Amino acid sequence: MMKQEVGKAAAARVKSDSIVGLGTGSTTAYAIQYIGERLQSGDLKNIIGVTTSFQAEVLARKYNIPLSTLDVVDRIDIAIDGADEVDPQKNLIKGGGAAHTQEKIVDSLAEQFIVVVDGGKLVDKLGSTFLLPVEVIPKAVVPVMRKLEQLGGKPDLRMGVKKAGPVVTDQG
Structure with missing residues (x-):
């Protein structure tokens, strides 16, 4: 699947009245865009985003996604984030975008965690194409x-x- 399709599929999993972890990376950027489009069209209502990086915050604001912080929200229903590599056992390397700590916190608090990657991120062994940050x-x-x-x-x-x-x- 292409990055745009993966992002759109992840954004389709977001439900109204939820708190959404908005991750970092090129594929996640498409998910943020599609969440914004769903809000704009009225297909999605009353969500709050919690971002994992400055990049995600800028994108969320661009697409008019209401934002909050971990200091304010009491849960995260779903988080969508990218990865640098994924092995067959679904182990990940994350953090290449220099947002390690916030990603880890937001993603680990989510009831549901969706990793969005295209086929280029799938590897047989972690560390094959990306160094561990x-x-x-x-x-x-x-x-x-x-x-x-x-x-x-x-x-x-x-x-x-x-x-x-x-x-x-x-x-x-």
Whole structure:
């Protein structure tokens, strides 16, 4: 399936009067768009979105999806989020979009969690096409890298493409 079709199928699972976790990524962006279109057409009513990233918040506002925060809502009925890789056992690598912490919190609180990916994200073994992202606070970079090496990993500090220095997540 194409990204647009996957996003539309996920958006179709959202019911009126629900609190929706709105995830991060290119396929999830289509789900957010279609949720907005359903609201606009009247097919969907009275939902509240809780976003996992700055990117998702910008998109939700663009499509006029009412938003709230984890401080205010008492539940999340359904969360829709992307993944970087998915293996046959449905294990995931997530976090490549630098929104690890908020994604984990929102997705884990959801009654129902829908992962939206196209066929290009399906792999036989995790780590085949995408390195495992690890979120680290700045003062812990060196000790965490040492620990990862002790565990057999080959950590590499990911640098920002259009800025000087390392990638900074939505949590700083």
